[in-house]
Amino acid sequence: MSHVLSPRPDTRFLVLDTALTLFTERGFFSTSVHDISREAGVSIGSIYHHFGDKEGVASALYEQLGARMEGLISEIRRRHTTAHDQAMELVSRLFQLTESEPRAMEFMLYAKHREFLPRQGPVCSSRPFVLMREIVSMGMERGEIRPMDTLIASASLFGGPLRMITGRLDGLVDKPLPECLDAVWACAWRAVAMAAPAP
Amino acid sequence: MSHVLSPRPDTRFLVLDTALTLFTERGFFSTSVHDISREAGVSIGSIYHHFGDKEGVASALYEQLGARMEGLISEIRRRHTTAHDQAMELVSRLFQLTESEPRAMEFMLYAKHREFLPRQGPVCSSRPFVLMREIVSMGMERGEIRPMDTLIASASLFGGPLRMITGRLDGLVDKPLPECLDAVWACAWRAVAMAAPAP
DNA sequence: GTCTATACGACGATAGAC
């Protein structure tokens, strides 16, 4: 626990925070370990001591953000019962996160991790995306969502909102995403929602 | 016109074709000019003679594929009158293209061009995506699509289908996309279509 | 754990003959 008492800022945190900024601004390959070292005020030796190699930095970043994302979804699944509420809350939180931490969002779902993290599968196979599909799957069993291929339903429900996020990160969308939530969600839900029973 | 008569395969084509394969397989930064030279059977000197530098190769590839895409959309817009038909035909053709030329699709809409083509804007600002938004815009004027922000409608209509494409390129989707067309399109169109007038 | 200095390899790009 010595690090808690130490006045020195945590090296690992410093490095990861700087790396996230540089990776998203210039990209992984256009960022040298020297750059990270200089910007973070941490020596190269320390970086290699903590992370092994450059890929290790990206890897740690990926895992950290992935775990946060997973925690977020798990929390949402505990707090809401219907697929509709769970999915809408998820989109809402992702929209908020895009505004408050655009770099984190960009690194998670916009970076081509396969290019620099060959061990990781594609993003959409990662835990968070699996959990999203589980929400959809549950919705179909509950009769909230029309019966169809789960993958198709998942893409149709979250495809629009995710596209808004990348559009926002690209500077294509001017308005803060939370202001668009109602309109975006209405379309997304309409795409997969069970038709109202004939009166 | 001497190149037409020459028995030697066109160098530019050879290089671009090889580059497309390598760029999508390993990524732009993990592909050296030496790699392209070796795989294409063309000397390094020739590559630099034709393309100036490595970025020039990627740039030429980007322009070539972008022009093809634009031509495709223009053709569709001429052959169909309603936004519904235009958009559905577009999704259908993109699905076919994903199967027949996955590398071209991947390079066009899955690569992070900003990392190696700093001059190019984001993909979604490119001509093809502008044309897609024009289809949606027209559909709204014609009363086919509910009135709403064009960007939101565009994301909602094409977000699902595009997500299926990336899912397919990632190996997440097993079935050939054209087989999913009806189900995917039904969801996509439902998301934005004007409600049927009350009987 | 943190630092500096250095080794080493790879890659982008060029020169210049044919």
Add this chain to the structure above:
DNA sequence: GTCTATCGTCGTATAGAC
């Protein structure tokens, strides 16, 4: 237009002192 040979730089990673 095409080729081979070469140069110079940059960046990853390590060694070893503190």
